[in-house]
Amino acid sequence: MKFDPILTRALRLARRGKFGEAIHHLESEVVRYHNSFIYYYIVGVLCLRAGDFGGALTYLKRAREIRMQDPQVLLGMAVLFLRRGDTDRALDIYLEVLDKDGHNRIAQKALNGIRKYSGTDDFALWIESGKLTRFYPPLPKLPPRIALVSLGVLAFIVLGGGMLLKFNIIPLPFKSVSPRDGYAGSALERGELQTPVQISGSYRYILTKDQVVDTYNKARSLFTELRDEAARVELNRIIESNASEAIKNKARLLMSYLEVPGFDTLKDRFSYATVAGDPGLYRDCHVIWRGMAADIDAGESATAFDFLVGYDTHRTLEGKVPVFFNFSVAVNPEKPLEVLGRVIPVVTGDGQGIEVHLEGIALYQSGIPDAR
Incomplete structure (x- = not known):
């Protein structure tokens, strides 16, 4: 991972x-790194290692609000609960980490x-023995410094090799590979291109043959650009259309590779309207909307x-949008908040609309006393 000079200097210190x-x-530099997960994570872990457990809680909670399910942040939260003797909470979080990373x-x-x-x-002695440091989440590693001579040699090899490739003096040894799993097998095959639509049936979107192919290929292109939410919209259009079942199945397969974003990674943002x-x-689709909470129903294992x-x-x-978190989260009805959530269309009570x-995936609100 590459870091800017500010984060690099901090990690070297x-x-x-x-x-x-x-x-x-x-x-x-806190203003510079507003909504930066890596910033809050690094400062939180630094506070842990410096013995500033209050600061560690503050920064790790903010990191968790940005990426609610990140295992490294969960490790930091767990060890803080362990320090204050809340073994039940710590145990739940460690099990959650193992569920994500066995x-x-x-x-x-x-x-x-x-x-x-x-x-x-012996529990108190174990806590105070200093052995808990073994359970601290790691700081990101910096790439090793490379000597200038080595860089010069590397540059010569790259530039020289590039010239040889350009003039076909040496053949290209490999083809470029998509960095994302699922892309290679998602291309439409000959039979699918020949019959991309269904003739009969009732569908929300009626597309021509060219529109089906173009929409699907657009989704694949967005997928390679890591624009998962925009890709999801096009894949939904395919699935709800008169596209052939073979193409719909490929759309569903490609959709299974889309990732859950965080506050700092959501690229395409769709408004409520x-x-x-x-x-x-x-x-x-995942959205980030800002507003106020009303009629809060908070339980031990869920919040709505x-x-x-x-x-x-x-x-x-x-x-007004009903929101449901399948875990407990503190919400202050007096303060604005941002919600990262997954859109769930629901038929209205009269059955006449949606x-x-x-x-809820994550929530950000200043002054929240606890992240869980």
Whole structure:
């Protein structure tokens, strides 16, 4: 991973054990890194290693709000709960990490320690022994510095090789490969190109043969550009259209490779008005909307509320959207919030229309006392 000079300097200071200096260096740049997951993650881990557990909680919670399911952030939250003796919360999070990464060695070691010491007289001694540092999430690694001579040699090889390739003096040894799984096998085959539409049936979108092929290929192109939500819209259009079942199945397969975004990785953002205009087309798309929460129903394992989209300024209400989180999350009804959620089209009570619901993925609101 490449880092800018500010993050690079902080990581180099950390490598020399100068955690306090690294934290001070980064905290002065907090405005620059608004909504940057890697920034909040690095500062959170630095605070852990510096013994500033309050600061670690603040920064790791913010990182988790941006990427709710990131295993490294979960490791940081778990060790903080473990430090204050909340073994149940720590245990739940470590199990969640293993559910996402079954070979995570830090989570496995932490679970072994909890099973060994929890409920015994040695638990407090174990916590205070300093051994919990083994369970801290890692700082990102910087690439090794390369000597200038080596860089010069490398540049000569690259440039020289490029000239040889350009003039066909040496053949190209390999073809470029898409960086994303699922792309190579998603290309339409000859038979699919010959019969891309179905003749009979009832469909939401009626497309010509060329439109089916063009829409599908557009989705593939967006997929390679990591624009998953825009790709999902085109794939939904294919699935809800008169495209052949073979092409629809390829669309569903390609859709299975789309990833859940975070606050910092969502590239295409659809407004409430856009989604409400055709909820079916945006089925399962991820959106980030800002507003206020009302009628909050918070439980131990789930949270639901009515999301007043656009009402964060108390001037315009774009719409009221039911939001459901399948985990507990604190919500302050007096403060604006941002919700990252998955669009769920739901038939209205009278059966005459479709309304928008959201499955909550992550939530950002200043002043939230706890991330779970």
